[in-house]
Amino acid sequence: MRAKTVNRVYLLLAREEISSLEEIHKMAREVDYSFIEKDQTFAVRAERSNKKFPSTSPEIAAAVGSAVVDSYMGSNGSRLRVDLRNPDVEIYVLVRKWEALLSINLVGRSLHCRYYRVRAHRAALPPSLGAIMIRASGWRGEPLLDPMCGCETIPIESALLIRNIAPGARRELAMNKLSMFRDFLDGVRFEVIGEENRRKAEIAGMDLSPKSLEMFRKNLRASGMEDTVRVFLGDALRLHRISIEGRARRDQSPFGIRMGVSKIDQFYRTLAESLSMSGVRKITLITPRKNLIVETLSRAGYPVDSVLQFMYGG
């Protein structure tokens, strides 16, 4: 419920070295699925990262599905129903190298689907990635600005972090349907919500686009963080000309500078200079152009103290 930087949590049921579909079937057949109630439905999702494995993901899913039905029939004397679209229990099989992992998805939809995201910008970051950026920055509640905030992610995630808000306690989790968890989940939810606080920090989001800010305001309202996060219209490339009160000065045209990707080096340089002139002390950012950013930031007086590599959209 508290998790902010992970997308899914699985309960591992079995893990074995395998070389064929028959071995996966045998492994899945040996598991006792009595924790699934007789009137509940299930589905199997399979993924295969080892392309040399001789069977496809749908074949793996079908083999495990029949093993689940056989095992359940053997131990409970009834036939479990399959519902591929909206199952009560989702079984997940991963074939990784020459190993198979069989597990139950405890959360359902990815945890990056936050309760507050009612509107999404087309280039919005997944909130779990935004939360990773905040942690990687070592942020502890100092004034924080996302100068190109789009529809919200980083400012809202910062507010959730500082207030110890549990995003998973505000949405449905698949584990609610499992009797082994159901009895104590309400107690856990009560406990984690009880640990939230009303701490305040100076957190702001700014964007050049009024449309993005409109989405931001809607998400912010849904998040319940309106009293902590401020929103304003402005140009990150001219940040030094924006007043602290969060209103653009008269002489500042928020749409003054727009640059295409072909001028990305100039864009980064102007941005770094603008941040430097406004007294920004530390910058954390995501870029596909690492070398360019390291060089640009160093020149603007921001020596790079750490670089993390991650996978995102290929």
Ligand SMILES: C[S@@+](CC[C@H](N)C(=O)[O-])C[C@H]1O[C@@H](n2cnc3c(N)ncnc32)[C@H](O)[C@@H]1O
């Ligand atoms: C990739 S999206 C933002 C993603 C966002 N930070 C998040 O965490 O979801 C880029 C945003 O930058 C804004 N933008 C582009 N140039 C800008 C500038 N010079 N000043 C302020 N915002 C800008 C765009 O309007 C767009 O909303």
